[in-house]
Amino acid sequence: MAGLGAADDVMKSSDVDSTDSIFADGLGEELLSAMECPVCMEYMAPPIFLCENGHSICDQCRPQLSECPTCRRPFLPNTRNVALESIASRVQYPCRNEGCFEIRPLELVAQHQSACPRRPFPCPMAQGSHCTWKGPLSLIKKHVMDSHGRYVRIGAESTSVLNDVSDTPGYSLVIFAFDQVFLQKSRMQDSKFYSAVQYIGPKEHASGYRYEFQLSTAKGHQKIVVGNLVYSICEDLRQVNLHGNCVRLDHDVIKRYMYEDKLPYKLRLYRIEEDVL
Structure with a gap:
């Protein structure tokens, strides 16, 4: 099934009330799922690009692929999903870190997640020891004491x-x-x-x-x-x-x-x- 895209029967940007915020918790998991890039699984921010069948992909993953990862059809050259971009600017996104209940607009949720106290931290010794452990701040001491x-x-x-x-x-x-x-x-x-x-x-x-x-x-x-x-x-x-x-x-x-x-x-x-x- 095509995502929110450029097909004739999909929502156009003019259908979105520019004065009202769209809250993710009100529209449910389906909307949040539509906002995820199918490659990196991060929430998509403008510019959002389209394939021939209307599937969306984020601007970070688009240059790395020659065809749509969902349907294997070509991407439309320089064609953006304006409708989804408009919705993205109004959705309130939940922090993805386990145990955190913060909800922020798209332009702020990534900033919050990068500094969220519940985000996973890499092992402090990762650079020298090539340790791949990641975990919450509360477990760093146990890991480091046990392993380093x-x-x-x-x-x-x-x-x-x-x-x-x-x-x-x-x-x-x-x-x-x-x-x-x-x-x-x-x-x-x-x-x-x-x-x-x-x-x-x-x-x-x-x-x-x-x-x-x-x-x-x-x-x-x-x-x-x-x-x-x-x-x-x-x-x-x-x-x-x-x-x-x-x-x-x-x-x-x-x-x-x-x-x-x-x-x-x-x-x-x-x-x-x-x-x-």
Whole structure:
């Protein structure tokens, strides 16, 4: 059966009352199903394209296909489903994350889902360990403790050692403090040492935390302390490093604190309202 499309008997955009919102819960699952792209299963936003039989597809999937995935007929060149686009702008969409009951317009639901506290989070160690686990924020600690326990620190203050700093492509630690989850990432690049702490959770909560990174010589005669803001895991870490919103030290500086290519350091997390010691 063709979706809401360009056939003569389908709804035209002029049939939709431009002043009334169409609520998904009132029109039922059938409408929401019609709004889903048959390929990626995401809700379709304008522009929405059509095949010869009136089936719709989103603009992200359309360039990847040569024929309609539903009926195998060709797509109509540069023909859009104006009726469905008009409806899409009026439907209230439910958040797809399990346990969340938020309902938003199309232009806001994707933004909400990307920051929804009930969204599935990837494993914090995924990049280095190729771990494919995903789950709710409430289960991250159990997963990381069970599967990556050697890369965990408990508490706001910790001492760690980076091995072979000169060749470190990237080093990660998961930190559980203040009943929250943080990720410290360190690396050497272009003769500079970078380290930053990111917050895993609602983006707006990240600004409530800072960290201090401390290096000291074996006898404690020399010390260097660098502090900075904690950034959300949603932030591009490359940009954080590029703009110096992190620990950024020349290799010539950190080598004074190294022992046999190992770099011991202390890290302290604290809430913004706490006094810095």
